[in-house]
Amino acid sequence: MLFSSIVFLFTFLPIILILYYLVPRPMKNVILLFGSLLFYAWGEPVYIFLMIFSILFNYICGLDIARNLGDQAAARRSLIFTVAVNLCILGFFKYEGFVLDSLSAVLPVDISYRAMALPIGISFYTFQILSYIIDVYRGHVKVQTNLLDFALYVTMFPQLIAGPIVQYADVDRQLHVRKESWGKFGEGSMFFIRGLAKKVLLANTIGMVYTEVAALAPGKVSVLSAWIGCISYAFQIYFDFSGYSDMAIGLGKMFGFEFLKNFDYPYISQSITEFWRRWHISLGSWFREYVYIPLGGNRVPVIKHLRNLLIVWFLTGLWHGAAWNFVAWGLYYGLILILEKYFLSRVLERLPAVIRHIYSLVLVLIGWVFFFSPTLGGAVDYIQLMFGVGANGLVDSEGLYLLTTNLLLLILLVIGSTPIVHRAYERVMAGRGKILANCVVYAAMFLLCIAYLVTETYNPFLYFRF
Amino acid sequence: MGQSDGGNRRKLQRMKAAAIVFLATTGLICLVNLVSQDKEFSEKENRVLEQKPKLTLGAVESGRFMKQYESYKSDQFAGRDFWVSLKTRVDLIAGKRKANGVFKGSDNYLLEDISVMNEEQVKKNTDAIRAFAEEYPELPVYMMLVPNAANVLQDKLPPFAVTEDQDAQFAKIQKDLGDSVHWIDVSKAMKKHKNEEIYYHTDHHWTTLGASYAYETLVKNMKLDPSKVPAFKPYAVANDFNGTLSSTSGYEAGYEESIYIYAPKKDKDAVEVVVNYVDEQKKTATLYDRSKLKGKDKYGMFLGGNYSMLDIRTTADTTARLLLFKDSYANAVIPFLTPYYREIIVIDPRYYYGDITEVMQNHKITDILFLYNGNTFVEDNSISGVLQNGETE
Numbered sequence: 001m002l003f004s005s006i007v008f009l010f011t012f013l014p015i016i017l018i019l020y021y022l023v024p025r026p027m028k029n030v031i032l033l034f035g036s037l038l039f040y041a042w043g044e045p046v047y048i049f050l051m052i053f054s055i056l057f058n059y060i061c062g063l064d065i066a067r068n069l070g071d072q073a074a075a076r077r078s079l080i081f082t083v084a085v086n087l088c089i090l091g092f093f094k095y096e097g098f099v100l101d102s103l104s105a106v107l108p109v110d111i112s113y114r115a116m117a118l119p120i121g122i123s124f125y126t127f128q129i130l131s132y133i134i135d136v137y138r139g140h141v142k143v144q145t146n147l148l149d150f151a152l153y154v155t156m157f158p159q160l161i162a163g164p165i166v167q168y169a170d171v172d173r174q175l176h177v178r179k180e181s182w183g184k185f186g187e188g189s190m191f192f193i194r195g196l197a198k199k200v201l202l203a204n205t206i207g208m209v210y211t212e213v214a215a216l217a218p219g220k221v222s223v224l225s226a227w228i229g230c231i232s233y234a235f236q237i238y239f240d241f242s243g244y245s246d247m248a249i250g251l252g253k254m255f256g257f258e259f260l261k262n263f264d265y266p267y268i269s270q271s272i273t274e275f276w277r278r279w280h281i282s283l284g285s286w287f288r289e290y291v292y293i294p295l296g297g298n299r300v301p302v303i304k305h306l307r308n309l310l311i312v313w314f315l316t317g318l319w320h321g322a323a324w325n326f327v328a329w330g331l332y333y334g335l336i337l338i339l340e341k342y343f344l345s346r347v348l349e350r351l352p353a354v355i356r357h358i359y360s361l362v363l364v365l366i367g368w369v370f371f372f373s374p375t376l377g378g379a380v381d382y383i384q385l386m387f388g389v390g391a392n393g394l395v396d397s398e399g400l401y402l403l404t405t406n407l408l409l410l411i412l413l414v415i416g417s418t419p420i421v422h423r424a425y426e427r428v429m430a431g432r433g434k435i436l437a438n439c440v441v442y443a444a445m446f447l448l449c450i451a452y453l454v455t456e457t458y459n460p461f462l463y464f465r466f
Numbered sequence: 467m468g469q470s471d472g473g474n475r476r477k478l479q480r481m482k483a484a485a486i487v488f489l490a491t492t493g494l495i496c497l498v499n500l501v502s503q504d505k506e507f508s509e510k511e512n513r514v515l516e517q518k519p520k521l522t523l524g525a526v527e528s529g530r531f532m533k534q535y536e537s538y539k540s541d542q543f544a545g546r547d548f549w550v551s552l553k554t555r556v557d558l559i560a561g562k563r564k565a566n567g568v569f570k571g572s573d574n575y576l577l578e579d580i581s582v583m584n585e586e587q588v589k590k591n592t593d594a595i596r597a598f599a600e601e602y603p604e605l606p607v608y609m610m611l612v613p614n615a616a617n618v619l620q621d622k623l624p625p626f627a628v629t630e631d632q633d634a635q636f637a638k639i640q641k642d643l644g645d646s647v648h649w650i651d652v653s654k655a656m657k658k659h660k661n662e663e664i665y666y667h668t669d670h671h672w673t674t675l676g677a678s679y680a681y682e683t684l685v686k687n688m689k690l691d692p693s694k695v696p697a698f699k700p701y702a703v704a705n706d707f708n709g710t711l712s713s714t715s716g717y718e719a720g721y722e723e724s725i726y727i728y729a730p731k732k733d734k735d736a737v738e739v740v741v742n743y744v745d746e747q748k749k750t751a752t753l754y755d756r757s758k759l760k761g762k763d764k765y766g767m768f769l770g771g772n773y774s775m776l777d778i779r780t781t782a783d784t785t786a787r788l789l790l791f792k793d794s795y796a797n798a799v800i801p802f803l804t805p806y807y808r809e810i811i812v813i814d815p816r817y818y819y820g821d822i823t824e825v826m827q828n829h830k831i832t833d834i835l836f837l838y839n840g841n842t843f844v845e846d847n848s849i850s851g852v853l854q855n856g857e858t859e
Contacts, residue, residue: 001532006540010496042532186481189488205560401626408561429480430473438480439487446491448556454540454549455716 001042036155047119066143079137098322121161132168149175158251164262164282180256188253195246200449203240224399226385235413267417270356329370502544515541554716563624568715571622576711578670580630583844592642594850599646610650612839615665650687669709674726677798695805696735698728742777768797774817778810789831796837815852
């Protein structure tokens with residue numbers, strides 16, 4: 001189920017909220033768990049069994065690791081076994097086709113396989129489970145003996161299918177001690193409506209512009225169209241994904257949870273290093289915590305540090321999708337980050353902020369080309385178009401049409417990608433007598449979203465692929 | 467300190483109020499939806515609405531139940547029309563000029579985007595038409611492809627809007643059909659009259675005026691003799707037509723236009739007709755189904771809409787018998803053709819599953835005409851099947 005759907009907004013959520021607030025405290029987690037399983041099964045009726053297996057398996061393994069903590073070797077064996085099984089499941093469902101295709105390309109034999117549907121959210125919940133298992137092993141968190149609480153951690157519907165990737169240590173306490181309140185519910189409502197508006201009003205709308213450009217025949221793309229396409233995609237993925245994170249955070253608050261923020265205006269970054277501190281923060285933290293630092297981080301000789309960075313960024317790319325262009329996308333960022341760390345940052349420091357900003361945005365936009373192109377070759381072709389190679393001139397009628405009919409939207413998105421709107425809004429609303437004004441703004445946003453949702457059949461969610 | 471306390475208190479009150487806004491809005495909408503009755507059919511969208519699906523284990527397991535339930539919920543959402551018009555209004559303010567494949571052009575014109583050609587399917591169809599023509603070398607086979615409004619009325623499109631090149635599509639189709647099929651170019655005539663009301667503003671069809679220019683072109687190309695045929699005069703039969711482009715896009719929901727029929731000035735000059743709806747086993751003595759004028763699909767007034775096979779017999783003093791393969795564009799042309807044929811067999815391949823060879827023999831066909839609008843033809847996947855009598859290779 002998607003948050004941005006009529007069934008979620010006007011059937012699922014109201015029922016869960018009513019039940020949640022009606023039942024006594026000990027039953028609240030049961031309601032949430034039950035709701036989360038239903039939420040998952042709605043889109044993936046069969047994979048719910050895989051999910052339940054994962055929960056039971058990791059619950060038992062967690063107990064086993066904790067029991068063996070006195071015996072380093074045994075605990076380690078148990079950890080390795082658990083992590084391996086989780087990665088095998090992820091690998092089987094997500095990477096089987098990719099690995100076999102790649103092997104077929106290299107080996108003289110053709111390997112056939114039956115392509116399977118990717119279980120929704122498997123990349124997200126596998127990483128959540130791993131954070132728990134590894135932290136139990138490291139003694140950072142206490143083992144969860146309550147199966148229900150553990151199951152809730154894995155399945156919690158607000159962040160189940162698209163993150164943020166919540167580390168177990170961050171919600172451990174909240175699973176049994178948390179406080180719901182009117183104020184928090186209201187804050188959650190505002191987060192949720194904001195996120196919904198980002199997704200439905202902005203991301204979906206600009207997404208259609210990208211789709212239009214992507215559908216143009218090869219000879220009919222001008223430089224202008226190519227950039228509009230790429231910029232549209234950049235806005236689509238940001239407002240889509242960060243909107244979804246906002247909705248997740250908002251829903252969490254409605255049920256008394258506090259999740260960490262996942263996006264922090266990434267497009268205002270003045271370097272790629274900064275971009276990755278602001279983009280999909282929960283994924284970056286996860287890789288730092290469970291891959292980069294265990295490998296030695298930067299407290300190792302330069303050559304090893306380079307190796308560590310490349311491993312992390314290879315995996316980051318691969319996490320986003322089982323295809324070589326995602327790997328290329330990850331390594332592309334790995335290389336830029338290495339360059340920035342050892343050399344570029346000193347150059348950048350001396351440049352004016354505008355140049356630093358343009359530098360970052362251009363690199364990020366080129367990065368998205370790897371992301372949205374179906375193949376590596378397609379990505380290279382598209383990048384060439386952006387710089388005039390094989391393009392239908394600098395500007396053509398199609399490009400002008402796209403620009404003029406979406407100019408207002410694009411300006412809105414540019415401003416919306418900066419903290420300006422939020423800051424100005426908060427300043428205005430901080431004054432007296434603004435309660436009603438605030439209500440009107442949020443009600444209007446909510447109603448508009450509903451109008452868009454009822455109208456649009458176009459409602460794909462980008463992050464389902466992961 | 468006191469000020470910041472006040473600020474925090476105000477913020478808390480603001481958040482509490484927001485909670486009420488969210489809950490009240492959600493609650494109210496849920497309530498309205500609970501009370502409102504499910505509808506079977508949407509007049510505005512002109513389609514059957516999804517009904518509440520049955521809960522069965524199989525349907526749940528395959529996920530079919532969930533999908534149906536979701537479309538059921540959004541189809542039956544209370545105040546659907548209101549929400550749709552709200553959205554399109556906001557889109558217009560934001561500068562958008564296209565919704566669901568429909569351009570919002572100037573002078574209240576809505577123009578359906580030109581469809582992308584399905585090359586493989588079109589090839590199959592042109593091959594089949596050519597083979598069919600070669601099978602009956604003694605009979606003339608004509609093809610008329612009608613350009614769509616977005617092609618003819620390009621100057622009505624929003625600024626800079628670009629569509630597929632329909633002229634190029636037609637040129638390619640004409641080339642593929644070769645010499646055995648007589649190509650009738652109606653684009654020139656339509657473009658010549660583009661300043662007249664030849665297309666509906668809110669519907670994807672042409673007006674009867676547009677169809678009359680096509681008729682003139684047919685007369686010239688099919689060597690029909692108009693001397694014995696009385697002159698036609700337009701009569702408005704509806705003034706409140708708001709077509710399907712308006713429904714699909716949500717634009718121009720209040721725009722109403724007229725539908726005309728062309729008939730001889732004197733009733734006694736008109737040829738008499740009997741229309742036999744073959745598969746429906748129904749006969750009427752008129753080319754017009756006026757009951758359609760009460761509903762949304764007013765263009766359906768022409769011959770009652772699209773049927774698999776019509777057998778129209780007339781009192782025309784001739785032995786010519788026409789076999790017409792067509793889409794809905796032809797429905798507005800057929801009334802012009804009745805004085806020229808003793809019998810017109812009208813086949814809509816999208817719905818037809820019969821045997822064409824039999825039709826050819828039983829009805830002593832003398833002329834064959836294919837009449838389609840470009841957008842339907844380049845996406846059609848039924849012509850080749852019908853011409854090959856349902857054989858699939």
